[in-house]
Amino acid sequence: MKNVQPKWRITALLLALLLTAVLAAACGQADQNKDPEGQALETSAGAEEKEASGTKTVSTVFGDIEVPVAAKRIVADDYLGSLIALDAIPVGTPGLHLKNPYYIEALEGVEDIGDYGNASSEKIIALQPDLIITATNDDARFQQMNKIAPTIAIPYGELKNAHEELSYFGELLGLKEKADKWLSDYDKRIAAAKARVDEAIPADATFTIFERSDKAVWVYGDNFGRGGQPIYQALGRAPKAEVADEIMEKQWKELSMEILPEYAGDYLVVTVGSISEWNLQKFKEDPIWGSLEAVKQDRIYLWPEERSWYYDPIAVLAQTEELANWLAP
Template identity: 70%
Template sequence: MREQGTKRGFLGAALMMVVLTVLLAACGGGNNGGEEKENAKTVTTAFGDIQIPTSPKRIIADDYVGSLIALDAIPVGTPGLHLKNPYYVEALEGVADIGEYGNSSPERMMELDPDLIITATDDPKRFEQMNKIAPTISVPYGDLKNAHEEIAYFGELLGLEDKANAWLKDYDERIAAAKQRVEAVIPPDATFTILELGDKSVWAYGDNFGRGGQPIYQSLGRKPRAEVAEELMEKQWMELSMETLAGYVGDYIVLTVGDVNEWTIDKLKADPIWGSLAAVKQNQVYIWQEERSWYYDPIAVLSQTEELADWLAK
């Protein structure tokens, strides 16, 4: 989503962008009457070294909820936006709503008594607010480039490598099957465009910003038009005017709209600009409800890839 901010990379190109150093914590008394404290480890992040439990039990997921679900590490709380995610809403039954996405309630988080908070914020003030409640790991959006990096990272962070490997094995098999179905019917040089239609503008998206970019460009290995590919992948989202739209559009369009009942292929064809596009003329447009295209966690990407493959295979 645009509200998730632009990408900021601090971890580098390699998957192992975070250094995990396991520290054997000393036993201590304190409020637990002499019981040993849980072992801890130190994680190097954009906001410095953070010491977290080796086996956190009460995680608040401000972000990256899909990866935690994939690892069977269900959080105790998350923003209401994630609770509405159609790809895993049932998995979050009973999980507490900590408030508006991007502006979660500190009071609600404190009530849940978390031992770890996971977020994507790059705002130092917001990070510090969370870190006072519980140890907080922040991985700004864009630092993890795909489902593999995301699942592997959190699998290592939480000591759930075996679950991460098993989930990714199933993911790879299903993605490969979807890709094979598409390749059987769509020429390899066919170009794709990921768009979102607003009231007065149109936005084009790259391969790591939702709206179908991950399924089309990453999972299915498709490409945008060569003359716009470099700029699009660098910026990840670009606002286009209706006058420049034709210069960006490829053979196929995946189009996010606010209301799929209002925006149909027939309405696009009747529009003088949309109707002039070859993809529209040839019915090579997938019109997508925004609530289904916004999410790009690993679970959503897998479901979206199979959904788009079904469309393309037909």
């Protein structure tokens, strides 16, 4: 007799072979969607599907975050200058930013969400944001905000200049053309200010960024406000060679009055709490400040903290032109 297999057995065998082929193909595709270290990669099809649904994935210091492609209601506790430059005005921000003299008019109608670095969760929730932008590097604070809305955290110092900031947020918010246009104008104005200063001030003249209070004196680098970005980045000036590496690496340092002359360059840009309380004459009368050649020769620029503390692209542009007007009147 012939060994005849029942039809149901033949059908089962064919189904098993088909299932094995499908599983093998799926495993092969999964391997293609991994990088050499085995990390899963988002396929272009997956990315297109997300964008079609109005979201995209952004890598941050706290992991991948899915955010809206075109956020409409942004709450930002930092990076206000970049958002304003892109016409992406937030619905809420800390009160400190609402007092920024460089763009106070642009934030008319924006809600105050509380103290800088400690904004009110209740106020943020009430604004119903679809995106939160922050400079925090505190995990607990990030997690708290990320429960309210998708949160992008860019810790302070990660974006080091106007180009990095505008390029980042232009990409994040889908406003790359606006970012490019703003930066083109920024570069032209910075170049014009620098040309004026280069013509008026010797190339080897040294600059120092100080801040004075009743309790201490600090020196600053090129990415910590107080005029560091305009002087060291935009205008391309430098501190004294013997302290330059220390200043740029640490970005700020508290000084004793005894060592102040070691850091003082040919030109001083100094933040004071109030110019009415500490004007040029007060510096000249002080035994240590008054001994500095820059002070003797009136090569010292004073500005109040509410103008020098800000370091966003809008503030840096305005500060650069302000300083250029002093150096090359």
